[in-house]
Amino acid sequence: MFENVIADLLRVDGVKGVAIVSKDGLLIEGQASDRTIDVESVAAMVATIYGTALNVSNEVFHEEAVDIVTLESPKGKIITVEAGENAVLTVLTDPKVNLGLVRIYLKRNAQKVASML
């Protein structure tokens, strides 16, 4: 269903994994180049991180909306955007990925996912 979205994002230099996840934590579709990554577990965690970010935004800014959630670790990044009312789109990347480029690809593909759900 989302093969094109996944392929488009995996073409970006430094992107190692892509997942489309329902806000309930269900992996809708995903792929990771590193086979040690359990994409289903990551999906549940990403949904929780995104939801918690929404809650924090609501508490601090009185606005339950988040443009992008970025988790940076020394070994990589996890970047998540909303993809419609019921899902999020997330990528796992190398630490030195071009963040600007990833954001553009993420936003563009999130719109595609949103229109299909």
Place this chain on the structure above:
Amino acid sequence: MTEAKVVERVNERSEEMATKINNLILYGIYKVLGAGARGLGNSIGEELLNTMIEEYGLNFEGSDDPQELLNRFTEVMINTLGFAEKGEIIVNGNSVTLKLDNPMDLYALQLLEKKGMKPMLYPMANAIAVAIKKFSGKNVLIKEIRVSDKHVEVDMLILG
């Protein structure tokens, strides 16, 4: 009052209290985690479904008809677990609606609504979503949870 009646009454009250305390715990989790609690839904649904299969006799063998699978799910949910007074799962094309009368977690959901928070997690619906995925390979999105005085209704959408 006989001793047996006293024991029965104490048991009833303990059960009532346990349900109320569980509801308050659920409410507390929703309140602190807010939308973050929603992300736990699929994992909770998975465990709930496994428990229903392993401990409460939910058996999907011998049927690949989705409506039949959901009927068996409802039977265990209502008759074995006593999760609600009455339950129904309606499938209409790609839409699935779970309707429950007086479910055990109604109090937590009503508390949330009273405080102006929209319920975003419904474990029984998550368990249904996991069951559908397990037996048909199709993903299910939970679209809306509606709470009224005595009922909970959850709308789901089967993808693909």
